[in-house]
Amino acid sequence: MSTRVDGKLLMFDYQRITKWAEFQQDACAKFLADIVSIPSISRDEGKVVQRIAEEMKAAKFDSVEIDDFGNVIGRIGKGSHVIAFDAHIDTVDVGAAELWEGRDPFEARIENGILYGRGASDQKGGMAALVYAGKGIKELALEGDWQVVIVGSVSEEDCDGLCWQYLVREGVVKPEVVVLTEPTEVSLYRGHRGRMEIEVSTSGVSCHGSAPERGDNAIYKMAPIVQEIAQLNERLATDAFLGKGTVTISEIRSTSPSLCAVADGCTIHLDRRLTKGETKETALNEIKALPSVKKHKADVRLLEYREPTWRGTVYPTESYFPAWVMDEDSPAVRAGCTAHEKLFGEPVRVGRWGFSTNGVATAGLLGIPSIGFGPASETHAHAPTDQLPIRHLPRAIAFYMVYPEVYISMSGE
Numbered sequence: 001m002s003t004r005v006d007g008k009l010l011m012f013d014y015q016r017i018t019k020w021a022e023f024q025q026d027a028c029a030k031f032l033a034d035i036v037s038i039p040s041i042s043r044d045e046g047k048v049v050q051r052i053a054e055e056m057k058a059a060k061f062d063s064v065e066i067d068d069f070g071n072v073i074g075r076i077g078k079g080s081h082v083i084a085f086d087a088h089i090d091t092v093d094v095g096a097a098e099l100w101e102g103r104d105p106f107e108a109r110i111e112n113g114i115l116y117g118r119g120a121s122d123q124k125g126g127m128a129a130l131v132y133a134g135k136g137i138k139e140l141a142l143e144g145d146w147q148v149v150i151v152g153s154v155s156e157e158d159c160d161g162l163c164w165q166y167l168v169r170e171g172v173v174k175p176e177v178v179v180l181t182e183p184t185e186v187s188l189y190r191g192h193r194g195r196m197e198i199e200v201s202t203s204g205v206s207c208h209g210s211a212p213e214r215g216d217n218a219i220y221k222m223a224p225i226v227q228e229i230a231q232l233n234e235r236l237a238t239d240a241f242l243g244k245g246t247v248t249i250s251e252i253r254s255t256s257p258s259l260c261a262v263a264d265g266c267t268i269h270l271d272r273r274l275t276k277g278e279t280k281e282t283a284l285n286e287i288k289a290l291p292s293v294k295k296h297k298a299d300v301r302l303l304e305y306r307e308p309t310w311r312g313t314v315y316p317t318e319s320y321f322p323a324w325v326m327d328e329d330s331p332a333v334r335a336g337c338t339a340h341e342k343l344f345g346e347p348v349r350v351g352r353w354g355f356s357t358n359g360v361a362t363a364g365l366l367g368i369p370s371i372g373f374g375p376a377s378e379t380h381a382h383a384p385t386d387q388l389p390i391r392h393l394p395r396a397i398a399f400y401m402v403y404p405e406v407y408i409s410m411s412g413e
Contacts, residue, residue, distance in 0.1 A: 021398040032128035033108035036117035042090040042158040059135035070311040077147035083404040084175035087127035088156030091119040099384040120388040122381035126181025126374040133400035159305040161361025181374040189372035191325035192353035194274035197303040206264040215262035222266040224292040239276040321360035331411035332369040
């Protein structure tokens, strides 16, 4: 329990909380193994949503619901401050089966203190720790002038942040701060680069392949554009914290009447990573200004995502996900640092993700203060080595249990 005077936190039984979390390690790991063993590739998360809802109810959450988008949402408390925690519960597919070295990606197993399986790191470990943090808040009666909203979000791997665009814009959740539980190796993260999905297309005229001079090959028009995009990558802006903006071609395809004909169309897909200061407009204009793009009148367009969730909801959005950074002196970051030091007796490492998270929506598009703290390492995300150290779970549980009270205390200073 805590004692407050003039709205400031004076005491919190951090040792009791860490001991409780440590005691829950095996039960939390078992729950994590359960949900790792339920395949939940993006837009097919229904079964794992039901399993998480079941666990939230067993943990005595005040309410548990599944919204029309398909997210599972557990709530605890009735205070005036809304503190949200997010864990996306969808995964990418398994890729080449032989890379898993004979292991079933959806048969979670524990070896030498490590839990292996698809989604262990990215990011069902965060979800499991959140459910047990909610259980701890209830069992230890850690009440305050706040309510905790724990979201198991869907379709993140398909379109990061879309779930939170829906949650906030449709009035399902209106938090004043969001804790993202993507893997950070139980360190504190305060931002990452953004990204865009861009396509560039050239047009030509098809003809029989035996006489290519009669046509106008769209692939040949694309060839110098490919080279200029590689050169553009080398001169993109950089930021001391977020790192360098990048652009790479992740797919190239063409159209023609047959394989015995000159291509009448060619399209490349660009993965554009945005650092601080780069915007949708600047990134598109850089491509449009390339000499070969202008010479061949190539079409440059920002893509749109409009796929249905597992519940059939379509919520269209541009494939633009801005970079975001929280200031080190912000209440959200300072509260995370304080919570960690009080719990574990040492400063927390503060860093950033290399990949993208739902923070592109919470912080980047919607302006909600957001931080990251999660078990596992992002180096194993999307890889056949997908794994989570079991010892990370109690640290994450304890952090999630105390963060709401610490944040409310420090944000009022």
